[in-house]
Amino acid sequence: MLQHAALTEQIIPEQAFATDDSVAVLRFAAEGLNAGMAVALVTLVEIRGGAARPLGAQMAVREDGLYCGYVSGGCVESAAAYEALETLASGKDRQVKYGEGSPWFDIVLPCGGGITLNIHKLRSVQPLLAVLNSLAQRKPVGLRYHAPSESLHSVPGTTRTGWKDDLFEQSYRPSVRILIYGGSVEAQATARVAQAAGYEVQCNPRRVERMDADTAVILLWHDGHKELPVLEAALTAAPFYIGALGSRRTHQRRVEKLFELGWKESDIARIKAPIGIFPQARDANTLALSVVADVAAARLHQEEPIKINGLG
Structure with missing residues (x-):
């Protein structure tokens, strides 16, 4: 388990496999947690202008640096994985901006817009398993992130992806x-x-x-x-x-x-x-x-x- 942010300097993030399938991302995160590893869930929570991925797109990043998923077109994922490793080391969730409105001038989105990512250190595998189980039964389901408490819960039934006050809800539907x-x-x-x-x-x-x-x-x-x-x-x-x-x-x-x-x-x-x-x-x-x-x-x-x- 990572204990200090300095440890992230020894880890170079590497893509485990290429996928933008939300089920594959959540399964990767759940498997990491069940194996005793720390895992961060990275979620696209704001779009300014254009973006390559929809609101709610996600990545999962394990403490060993392996990650999967996309929150953009491939231009920020490695940087986001580094931020996720820092989040795992500090234990404190964070939000990071890229593109328009971002302090990082060396990362420019090809679409010309800007995005905000929420990086959450997963504390429990149960919300992920609830989502995966519902989808396996072809039932719509959601995840609800409460920003002040940095907590994540599953929400049965149909929801809509987006912010509601200080809650970000992520909708998942069964596969087509x-x-x-x-x-x-x-x-x-x-x-x-x-x-x-x-x-x-x-x-x-x-x-x-x-x-x-x-x-x-x-x-x-x-x-x-x-x-x-x-x-x-x-x-x-x-x-x-x-x-x-x-x-x-x-x-x-x-x-x-x-x-x-x-x-x-x-x-x-x-x-x-x-x-x-x-x-x-x-x-x-x-x-x-x-x-x-x-x-x-x-x-x-x-x-x-x-x-x-x-x-x-």
């Missing part, structure tokens, strides 16, 4: 799960692209899967009658994205059928059709890129944090 239905080359291509993008993918499950608010449902059948059971299940549930293959004329027939079955206009309006971010994609790979990008855009809108500068 994409359900792809349709025995077509387009479905296979979309599954490959979605997997390459890091999403959890199920292609043509044998039954209609459970759908939650972190699920995207993609229907890529060329035979419209096959999609109806899945489509109705999606409209009954609350997935953040529902997209269906077909031209505008095909979608109009789909709408008419759903009206006949008693669905309301507001329900049917949740269906993105024609599917994708750009029209008339006539080959499987282009369509796959269009669809996965559309899902990513919908998720980004869903996760948009509250942008509140300062400590409230």
